[in-house]
Amino acid sequence: MAARSSAATMRRVSLRNLAAHKIRLVLTVLAVVLGTAFIAGSLMFTSSLQKTFDTLTESTTRGIDVVVSAPQSGSSLPLDLGDDLAGIPGVDKVNLSDQVTVVVATEKDGTQETLQTGGAPAFAMPWYEPDDAVGPETGIVDGTSPRGPDEVAVNSTAAESHDLTVGQKLTVVDASGSHPVTISGIYDIDIDGGGFLGLMMDEPAFVDTFTDGSTGNEFSLAATPGTSPDTLASQVSDSLAADHPELGDVDVKTGAQVGEEQAAQIDEALSFVNYFLIAFGLIALVVGTFIIANTFSMIVAQRMREFALLRSLGVASRQLTVSVVFEAVIVGIVGSLLGVLAGIGLTQVIYAVIGSTGAGLPNTGVDITVGSVLLPLVLGVIVTVLSAWAPARRAGAVRPVEAMRSGDQSSRSPLRGRTTVGVVLFLLGVAAALVGVLLSGSGTGPRAALVGVGALGVILGTFLLSPALSIPVVRGIGGVVGAPFGQVGRLAATNSGRNPRRTATTAFALTLGVALVACIGMLGASMKASISGFIGDSVQSDYVLSGPSNGAFPVPQSALDAVREVDGVEAATGFGFLPVTVGGFSGGTGVIEGDPTVSGGLVAAEGDLSLDAPGVIADEEVAASEGWTVGDELPLTVRMPDGPEREIGEATLQGTYEPNELFGQHLVSWSALEPLAAQVGGGASANIYAVFVNGDGSIDADTLRDRLEEATADQIVVQVLTPEEYAGEQAVLIDQMLNVLYALLALAVIVAVLGIINTLALNVIERRQEIGMLRAVGALRGQVRRMITLEAVQISLYGALVGVVIGLGLGWAFLEVLAGEGLTETAVPWGQVVGMVVASGVVGVVAAAWPAVKASRVRPLEAIAD
Structure with a gap:
């Protein structure tokens, strides 16, 4: 009974202590909120996306009983198969359901302006009147149905977002070329939303304009009343097997099966996004852990007198420990609950940002699941309690008489043991990373794993030895930074080194964020340098024509044809890809339309590289390893969905070239593949992703560029670039990818900044007497503010410098391991490094703003009397 009463008393003491120190409570809770908010937001965002895509999948397959598609992704079916499908018993209606990716532009102020969809798809599709359509209901709400190759209907949300009206003229570009059209009508569809742009052209005109006229990819079927989708699918499969054995295993599925497959693919993609976002949430939580631990350490240090009094009144050591842990549980629960609420807001912000780019999705609301609430709640509480455990044990172990002394006792504990363990872990981490780098004969996976283990050792070792390291380094930084401020600067340098444990822990949150960046x-x-290097070696033509910088759209065939007619052009060659395997070697196949030597980067090893006759050329190392010799007939094969490959023809090996990273293992001439295009989904042309152009010397480079741009002006996706500019365009994709990572890592840096604010604010509370004494002996408010600000700058710079050293070291190790994967160059972003160090100094100034003002307002006599 007495034990229960004592426990209840300690709980009341803990609750009153939390209530009495509101600022301290808010600062501690804030670190928990940030880490848990990101995890909660990540889970809710992916759950909401899942709900949205489930809705879209259900909508897109509504009204479709059976889907008949080509046996392999990218392959085709004959268009006249639609008539045969319509004659199968149980089939009510048949639609060609092809979707062709397009880019659309409209004329504004005399210039062509591309309609930006912000990443959402833009498709051209066949139009069927409502009575003949299979699938979701589509109805004209303004204007008339499209008729002929010059008219299209546009979905209503796209018309609204781009201010499109009936009668407006558009330019539509696909892989074959550009097509001028007029908007005849605007239609509604129940799955409309986001940035989606859907153009519909009546079915005969669509076939003539956007297909090769003889093949398509997919048919959608509606069953007659009384016929189930499963029954119809079975009947269609049997009929195709009997009447069209030449088509092979045509893919016949019910609409429900297609929807389930789409949902499974979306689940897989979203699971990756979820893991990715949660990983960064955990990084923020790890950074927050250091801040929470630091905060509880400071709180325990400040409350030593209080603990001493409780011990002298008979409170047991274990009760004090439990009391501090109880406070941590309260902080963890409150912070995690607020983090979950913040996660809801974060999800709304993400949707709003996506919507502002025009790539928004139909908003089905934030989907709050049990997991998205419980996981961050449990993680937040566990992390907070673990962070408070060591300070709680120190509180319980305090001796009453010793605790009566003023000052922070934690600063007086020896660092020898901690530093020794830290040095050992650091050296073991460095050794593991070096072993991973030096094992050049092993696979990339095991070597990367060794570097990963080394990184963990380096980070943990740095954390443990950082207090000892900070003593000379922070004072050195303080000497440089504080020199212009005289005595105030020297005092700040002394204060920063007075409690190395606290300084190191505060700085380490920033160290981790900076190291990752x-x-x-x-x-x-290094990726950009490698790309620039191999493109510089591989592309030496006068100009390169390419599609949009995101690489998602090819150069239209008509652009290649137009460029070849330009006065001053000696030769133009198109380079693309098709899903064909050469000689059984599964290395991917490049396709060349024209002379590949126009690129300027191919160096012949044997034979002729011009490909002036149907054939193939190959990397000399690949040819040697496969036993190919010039003149051999190499089989061209296509891999089927169920695994085996099907031979579709042969091509003669006309020559070999020295290894070339841009062109890969082999190049097949389009003249060799064109007769086989229907079997590999090539249609009337290959997808061209670059056109290499050389002038004949009759005009200067600028005039040639002007003529090329004029010839491709109506091909709105085409860019005319020098080889250097082309390399830069490829690097843009890397920057876009890295910007996403930097935005996520910014969260860890924000948490670190709040940690510095937190530490400084608590430091000011702890040093209230000291600051009061300084004010009493004549220190001005401005001098106190400068002192606190300089301390913050020193801590920030120390954390940033250590982070830069760790980040660059580990970055070098990973790059050495990845050298065999195409990263041939190692580059250090010195501008970014210097920028981060300078920014860290600014972070210190910002972080110190509130604590410095708070310190300057300390009343001397009241502080001394405490």
Whole structure:
């Protein structure tokens, strides 16, 4: 009974202590909120996306009983198969359900302006009147149905977002070329939303304009009343097997099965996004852990007198420990609950940002699941309690008489043991990373794992030895930074080194964030340098024509044809890809339409590289390893969905070239593949992703560029670039990817900044007497503010410098391991590194703003009397 009464008393003491120190409570809770908010937001965002895509999948398959598609992704079916499908018993209606990716532009102020969809798809599709359509209901709400190759109907949300009206003229570009059309009508569809742009052209005109005229990819079927989708699918399969054995295993599925497959693919994609976002949430939580631990350490240090009094009144050591842990549980629960609420807001913000780019999705609301609430709640509480455990044990172990002394006792504990363990872990981490780098004969996976283990050792070792390291380094930084401020600067340098444990823990949150940014920055710089290097070696033509910088759209065939007619052009060659395997070697196949030597980067090893006759050329190392010799007939095969490959023809090996990273293992001439295009989904042309152009010398480079741009002006997706500009365009994709990572890592840096604010604010509370004494002996408010600000700058710079060293070291190790994967260059983003260090100094100034003002307002006599 007495034990229960004592426990209840300690709980009341803990609750009153939390209520009495509101600022301290808010600062501690804030660190928990940030980490848990990101995890909660990640889970809710992916759950909401899942709900949205489930709705879209259900809508897109509504009204479709059976789907008949080509046996392999990218392959085709004959268009006249639609008539045969319509004659199968149980089939009511048949629609060609092809979707062709397009880019659309409209004329504004005399210039063509591309309609930006912000990443959402833009498709051209066949139009069927409502009575003949299979699938979701589509109805004209303004204007008339499209008729002929010059008219299209546009979905209502796209018309609204782009201010499109009936009668407006558009330019539509696909892989074959550009097509001028007029909007005849605007239609509604129940799955409309986001940035989606859907153009519909009546079915005969669509076939003539957007297909090769003889093949398509997919048919949608509606069953007659009384016929179930499963029954119809079975009947269609049997009929195709009997009447069209030449088509092979045509894919016949019910609409429900197609929807389930789409949902499974979306689940897989979203699970990756979820893991990715949660990983960064955990990084923020780890950074927050250091801040929470630091905060509880300071709180325990400040409350030593209080604990001493409780011990002298008979409170047991275990009760004090439990009391501090109880406070941590309260902080963890409150912070985690607020984090979940913040996660809801974060999800709304993400949707709003996506919507502002025009790539928004139909908003089905934030989907709050049990997991998205419980996981961050449990994680937040566990992390908070673990962070408070060591300070709680110190509180319980305090001796009453010793605790009566003023000052922070934690600063007086020896660092020898901690530093020794830290040095050992650091050296073991470095050794593991070096072993991973030096094992050049092993696979990339095991070597990367060794570097990963080394990184963990380095980070943990740095954390443990950081207090000892901070003593000379922070004072050195303080000497440089504080020199212009005289005595105030020297005092700030002394204060920063007075409690190395606290300084190191505060700085380490920033160290971790900066290290990650530096490592990723080095990886990105090296990727861009590698791309520039191999493109510089591979592309030496006068100009390169390419599609949009995101690489999602090819150069239209008509652009290649137009460029070849330009006065001053000697030769133009198109380079693309098709899903064909050469000689059984599964290395991917490049397709060349024209002379590949126009690129300027191919160096012949044997034979002729011009491909002036149907054939193939190959990397000399690949040819040697496969036993190919010039003149051999190599089989061209296509891999089927169920695994086996089907031979579709042969091509003669006309020559070999020295290894070339841009062109890969082999190049097949389009003249060799064109007769086989229907079997590999090539249609009337290959997808061209670059056109290499050389002038004949009759005009200067600028005039040639002007003529090329004029010839491709109506091909709105085409860019005319020098080889250097082309390399830069490829690097843009890397920057876009890295910007996403940096935005996520910014959260860890924000948490670190709040940690510095937190530490400084609590430091000011702890040093109230000291600051009061300084004010009493004549220190001005401005001098106190400068002192606190300089301390923050020193801590920030120390954390940033250590982070840069760790990040660049680990970045180098990972790059050495990845050298065999195409990262041939190692580059250090020095501008970014210097920028991070300078920014860290600014972070210190910002972080110190509120604590410095608070310190300057301390009343001397009241503080001394405490």
